[in-house]
Amino acid sequence: MNLEKLLYDAYGYTEFRPGQKQVIEQVLAGRDVLALLPTGMGKSLCYQLPGKVFPGAIVIVSPLLSLMQDQVAQLKKMGEKSVIAINSFMKPEDREKAWNTLGTYKFIFVAPEMLVQPYVLGKLNALGISLLVADEAHCISQWGFDFRPDYLRIAEVLPKLGNPQTLALTATATDKVTDEIKHYLKLSDPFIYSHPMDRENISYDIRKFDNDHEKLEALMNLVAEYGGPGIIYAGTRRKSQELAERLLALGIRAAFYHGGMEQQDRIFVQQQFANKELEWVCATNAFGMGVHIPDIRHVIHFQLPSSIEGYVQEVGRAGRDSLPSLATLLYAAGDERLVESLIMDDLPERHEIELIYERGEEAKQLIEQGMMRETAYRIISYWRERLPLQGTLNQIERLKIEKQRQAASVRGLAHSSGCIRQYISMSFDQKTPGIPPNCCSFHGIDHSLFKGNRKELKASPHGSWKERLKVLLPI
Amino acid sequence: MRFDEVVLAIMRAVDGQRTVSSPYHLIKGKKSGQTIQDIGYFGLHPYFAVLPKLDKQEYLASIDRLQTQGYLIPDDNSVRLHRSAFDLEIPSTPLNGWKYRGNENRFFARLSLVVQTMSNFMQGQKRFDPVVTDETVQTWAKAYLKRIDFRSPAVQEAFKNQLESSLALAKTTEAHKDILVERLSGYGVGGLTWDQLAMEHKLLPIDVKIAVVEAVHAWLDVLEEMKHPMLAGLLEGIVQTSALTESAKRTQSLAERGFSLKQIAELRQLKTSTIEDHFVEMAMNDPAFSFAPFMEEHLFESIKRISVELKSMRLRDIKERLPEASYFQIRLALAMRGGVT
Ligand SMILES: Nc1ncnc2c1ncn2[C@@H]1O[C@H](COP(=O)(O)OP(=O)(O)OP(=O)(O)O)[C@@H](O)[C@H]1O
Ligand SMILES: [Mg+2]
Ligand SMILES: [Zn+2]
Numbered sequence: 013m014n015l016e017k018l019l020y021d022a023y024g025y026t027e028f029r030p031g032q033k034q035v036i037e038q039v040l041a042g043r044d045v046l047a048l049l050p051t052g053m054g055k056s057l058c059y060q061l062p063g064k065v066f067p068g069a070i071v072i073v074s075p076l077l078s079l080m081q082d083q084v085a086q087l088k089k090m091g092e093k094s095v096i097a098i099n100s101f102m103k104p105e106d107r108e109k110a111w112n113t114l115g116t117y118k119f120i121f122v123a124p125e126m127l128v129q130p131y132v133l134g135k136l137n138a139l140g141i142s143l144l145v146a147d148e149a150h151c152i153s154q155w156g157f158d159f160r161p162d163y164l165r166i167a168e169v170l171p172k173l174g175n176p177q178t179l180a181l182t183a184t185a186t187d188k189v190t191d192e193i194k195h196y197l198k199l200s201d202p203f204i205y206s207h208p209m210d211r212e213n214i215s216y217d218i219r220k221f222d223n224d225h226e227k228l229e230a231l232m233n234l235v236a237e238y239g240g241p242g243i244i245y246a247g248t249r250r251k252s253q254e255l256a257e258r259l260l261a262l263g264i265r266a267a268f269y270h271g272g273m274e275q276q277d278r279i280f281v282q283q284q285f286a287n288k289e290l291e292w293v294c295a296t297n298a299f300g301m302g303v304h305i306p307d308i309r310h311v312i313h314f315q316l317p318s319s320i321e322g323y324v325q326e327v328g329r330a331g332r333d334s335l336p337s338l339a340t341l342l343y344a345a346g347d348e349r350l351v352e353s354l355i356m357d358d359l360p361e362r363h364e365i366e367l368i369y370e371r372g373e374e375a376k377q378l379i380e381q382g383m384m385r386e387t388a389y390r391i392i393s394y395w396r397e398r399l400p401l402q403g404t405l406n407q408i409e410r411l412k413i414e415k416q417r418q419a420a421s422v423r424g425l426a427h428s429s430g431c432i433r434q435y436i437s438m439s440f441d442q443k444t445p446g447i448p449p450n451c452c453s454f455h456g457i458d459h460s461l462f463k464g465n466r467k468e469l470k471a472s473p474h475g476s477w478k479e480r481l482k483v484l485l486p487i
Numbered sequence: 488m489r490f491d492e493v494v495l496a497i498m499r500a501v502d503g504q505r506t507v508s509s510p511y512h513l514i515k516g517k518k519s520g521q522t523i524q525d526i527g528y529f530g531l532h533p534y535f536a537v538l539p540k541l542d543k544q545e546y547l548a549s550i551d552r553l554q555t556q557g558y559l560i561p562d563d564n565s566v567r568l569h570r571s572a573f574d575l576e577i578p579s580t581p582l583n584g585w586k587y588r589g590n591e592n593r594f595f596a597r598l599s600l601v602v603q604t605m606s607n608f609m610q611g612q613k614r615f616d617p618v619v620t621d622e623t624v625q626t627w628a629k630a631y632l633k634r635i636d637f638r639s640p641a642v643q644e645a646f647k648n649q650l651e652s653s654l655a656l657a658k659t660t661e662a663h664k665d666i667l668v669e670r671l672s673g674y675g676v677g678g679l680t681w682d683q684l685a686m687e688h689k690l691l692p693i694d695v696k697i698a699v700v701e702a703v704h705a706w707l708d709v710l711e712e713m714k715h716p717m718l719a720g721l722l723e724g725i726v727q728t729s730a731l732t733e734s735a736k737r738t739q740s741l742a743e744r745g746f747s748l749k750q751i752a753e754l755r756q757l758k759t760s761t762i763e764d765h766f767v768e769m770a771m772n773d774p775a776f777s778f779a780p781f782m783e784e785h786l787f788e789s790i791k792r793i794s795v796e797l798k799s800m801r802l803r804d805i806k807e808r809l810p811e812a813s814y815f816q817i818r819l820a821l822a823m824r825g826g827v828t
Binding site: 088089097110260267273281282283289476478480487 | 540602605606609610614619622644654661664665669672676682
């Protein structure tokens with residue numbers, strides 16, 4: 013089979029990106045594959061193209077609702093019609109309809125919590141699955157920064173689906189996580205493709221300050237001197253809002269983006285950003301996985317990320333067009349305290365664990381009453397089905413230690429006195445990458461490359477509704 | 488109307504007789520018997536389900552403001568307004584929540600997608616990220632666009648002109664219309680978020696949300712009248728023909744076939760109290776509703792008389808004076824008296 017021709021005919025791309033062809037060949041040959049490809053390299057293509065060849069359906073498990081919707085939109089945009097996403101937020105009648113017409117779809121995106129329902133399993137089984145894809149497969153790792161207990165359930169349903177051929181995709185996995193993925197997804201004799209996750213076109217800059225005040229001033233200078241389009245990552249929702257307000261006050265076009273906003277508003281911000289109506293988006297890590305605006309030039313971390321994996325995901329939003337891009341980490345003395353408190357806040361506390369063990373399903377109501385966090389509930393109710401109370405307490409204790417290790421490695425990043433690129437690769441157990449020009453602040457960056465390319469943004473249509481209508485529908 | 492004014496308008500109607508959270512349920516469009524029957528008792532039709540996604544925190548923030556301003560007196564049991572709350576001038580509103588039931592959101596989602604598609608095609612862009620991700624709306628919009636032959640420049644022009652002339656006729660302020668159109672997206676132009684709109688118009692985010700609902704309701708009133716085939720198409724299934732909730736409708740049809748309240752409850756495997764709620768809903772909505780199967784004429788008259796005497800709609804107050812009446816009978820009688828707007 014001529015894969016290049018298939019690629020061109022199907023999607024109009026003239027060549028494969030590194031790794032894609034190797035992965036697709038093995039998938040087509042019927043092997044389980046684990047592909048570690050850097051952010052933005054085109055992992056989705058690794059199941060899209062096989063979809064053109066395999067007779068049955070491609071079932072993709074995706075960790076986030078927003079991510080799932082993104083992928084569906086992207087596929088549709090590429091001209092793919094037979095795509096559908098099934099999640100628990102669908103209206104019952106829509107879901108009903110989806111189930112009844114499932115056979116007509118080639119690409120079926122399923123949220124992991126849906127996958128375990130017997131009814132869903134039955135439907136999928138009747139369908140004949142050619143390939144099961146675990147996207148963002150690192151979410152299966154209990155130790156990972158992005159653990160989703162529901163991902164572990166994939167393992168439980170595999171036999172019920174007749175152990176289909178599996179493709180696991182991720183951009184961020186250490187050796188430990190790779191082993192976990194292999195183990196939980198029961199990949200038998202998998203072909204593992206591991207591309208160095210280093211992104212050569214990204215220059216890493218770290219700047220340190222004595223206090224918050226100086227750091228904030230530095231940020232204001234940065235956005236004035238360097239051009240967007242860029243993302244500023246803030247540690248909390250409130251901070252993302254505050255930073256956006258500060259930029260706006262300086263007359264810089266910015267908006268905030270976080271998980272507390274309704275979906276429509278999040279779409280609006282993404283669109284404004286893609287349209288170049290905005291220069292900066294101040295965001296929490298909700299603006300991460302799956303964002304695929306090609307020409308983001310600058311990613312600034314205003315607060316320390318909570319893990320190196322998270323950092324790589326977020327920085328990975330930059331330069332998806334392969335052009336030089338800058339990643340700036342701003343650090344003020346004492347910043348690690350915030351990270352540590354955020355990490356600890358995320359972990360279920362003893363009283364939450366005990367409550368869930370006591371009340372089971374009922375504990376769900378406590379979320380609404382604000383007495384329990386949703387993530388805590390999700391994680392604990394998973395373990396409750398499998399472990400006695402003490403076991404879970406131990407489990408969470410181990411998780412805490414692991415998180416602290418991750419925080420320590422982020423601290424190491426901020427304080428490293430060597431090459432940043434090498435530090436990152438080492439944290440992923442990868443061999444030292446080459447040193448490209450403008451590698452990092454240790455090796456030196458020619459900042460004129462990134463400075464002063466602020467483009468005039470086109471004015472967004474203000475004025476009366478009639479004027480805006482004219483801009484929307486110019487006739 | 489600002490959000491706080493919506494809350495106050497409701498509170499003025501239920502002052503002393505309902506809890507502080509009852510306006511919240513009404514604004515969210517809770518389909519409980521209590522909420523539905525209050526709409527009729529107190530004439531609260533405009534405000535039903537105007538913000539189905541209203542967040543409890545946002546509502547509590549409004550309560551906080553009203554208390555700080557002295558309009559609302561803190562009270563654990565029920566709404567207690569200060570006199571000043573009654574002197575306040577509250578603007579009239581095009582809101583018509585009971586009629587649109589939150590369906591205006593579906594209308595607006597369709598419109599957003601249709602405008603975005605036309606905008607892109609007009610400017611030679613055939614591929615774009617849809618601003619609405621809901622599959623049902625996407626499928627609907629696709630069929631609609633095809634039906635009106637949206638690629639034809641003549642159609643595009645007519646569509647735009649109709650949008651403009653109908654919105655011009657809508658009985659709401661220009662500022663509301665500005666906000667409404669800023670929620671639309673097109674080629675190279677993204678819709679504005681609630682926070683962006685709030686900042687631009689110097690309002691609270693929750694106030695801009697209400698502004699959009701008001702504008703859409705006012706616009707829908709015009710579109711319904713105009714009966715213009717192209718825009719009227721967007722209203723498909725938006726305006727309910729029956730004012731009853733789905734479940735009450737099923738009860739109604741069984742009642743029409745002669746089943747008694749008890750039989751309906753058995754047939755539908757629902758609690759009698761639920762079916763009672765349905766009858767109260769029917770009493771509220773149907774001018775020809777007859778109380779005869781449920782009580783004697785003189786009991787009906789007594790309930791009405793006592794409610795007037797006591798100046799109260801409180802079931803408990805009336806029950807105290809008329810122990811022989813059941814709560815259901817009282818609710819039914821009061822519902823029939825209601826229906827005022
Ligand atoms: N061979 C190719 N030639 C040109 N463009 C490609 C090719 N493969 C993928 N792309 C494009 O690259 C972009 C990024 O692809 P994709 O979203 O699959 O990345 P990803 O590896 O999944 O990233 P992430 O880790 O952020 O999820 C897409 O817009 C896609 O269309
Ligand atoms: Mg991806
Ligand atoms: Zn370096």
